[in-house]
Amino acid sequence: MTESQARYKKVRIVEKVxxxxxxxxxxxxxxxxxxxxxxxxxxxEEIFAAINPPAADESKVTVDEVSGCLRSSYLDRKDPSExxxxxxxxxxxxxxxxxxxxxxxQGELDxxxxxxxxxxxxxVEDDVVMMFRAAxxxxxxxxxxxxxxxxxYLYMFDKPEGVIVYFDKEGRENEIQVPKSEKLLNETKRRAxxxxxxxxxxxxxxxxxxxxxxxxxxxxxxxxxxEDKQKWGFWARGKWRELKPKPFLx
Ligand code: SF4
Numbered sequence: 475m476t477e478s479q480a481r482y483k484k485v486r487i488v489e490k491v492x493x494x495x496x497x498x499x500x501x502x503x504x505x506x507x508x509x510x511x512x513x514x515x516x517x518x519e520e521i522f523a524a525i526n527p528p529a530a531d532e533s534k535v536t537v538d539e540v541s542g543c544l545r546s547s548y549l550d551r552k553d554p555s556e557x558x559x560x561x562x563x564x565x566x567x568x569x570x571x572x573x574x575x576x577x578x579x580q581g582e583l584d585x586x587x588x589x590x591x592x593x594x595x596x597x598v599e600d601d602v603v604m605m606f607r608a609a610x611x612x613x614x615x616x617x618x619x620x621x622x623x624x625x626x627y628l629y630m631f632d633k634p635e636g637v638i639v640y641f642d643k644e645g646r647e648n649e650i651q652v653p654k655s656e657k658l659l660n661e662t663k664r665r666a667x668x669x670x671x672x673x674x675x676x677x678x679x680x681x682x683x684x685x686x687x688x689x690x691x692x693x694x695x696x697x698x699x700x701e702d703k704q705k706w707g708f709w710a711r712g713k714w715r716e717l718k719p720k721p722f723l724x
Pocket of ligand 1: 543544545546549680681682683684686687688690691692693694696
């Protein structure tokens with residue numbers, strides 16, 4: 475091969491590489507411009523947003539917000555954390571499984587200091603308020619947050635009695651009658667006023683440690699972040715984890 479033939483061949487190779495690169499870039503751009511495909515994750519996000527409408531104004535605090543961790547309710551409004559699709563699905567399944575039994579009704583109570591406690595009972599019949607909850611295991615006693623919620627609805631809809639009905643995955647049910655408690659209602663209203671004050675003054679509530687923390691989307695803001703090292707030690711008997719300390723825990 476003469477020198478000019480070799481140079482010609484080299485130029486052709488460079489041109490071919492350039493053509494390939496150009497083609498690759500165009501394909502990449504075309505893929506970027508193409509409308510994203512609507513997939514199951516979009517459906518999950520859409521349904522989750524529909525069952526979790528944006529919070530009402532600060533003067534209205536929901537029964538759900540005060541019956542759980544105040545810090546979580548505060549962060550949901552002020553600094554929402556991205557939920558995993560698993561967390562969204564778990565909430566959707568909990569809500570949708572029993573929704574067929576519901577006849578939801580909205581109500582509100584004056585919590586004092588210009589704060590309204592608002593909520594939505596699952597079902598209100600002649601003289602009873604009903605709440606339906608799914609549970610992995612049927613509890614002997616109502617969960618505290620369910621107790622607080624039902625008690626609020628008893629006052630909201632002026633009914634003398636309420637029942638919380640728990641269902642497990644096999645369809646077994648446990649019905650618990652809950653008495654009306656004025657003391658608990660006053661405590662619930664106090665929590666509504668506290669949350670309202672903290673929201674207005676941008677003060678993050680203290681950590682309320684409970685089992686709920688394990689699946690809470692704000693977990694990393696309260697405890698440790700997910701960059702925690704996970705290692706399999708060759709001589710270790712199992713998996714171990716080294717948690718990085720958070721500045722406020724030091
Ligand atoms: S991790 Fe626990 S303390 Fe922190 S916001 Fe969630 S429920 Fe509350």
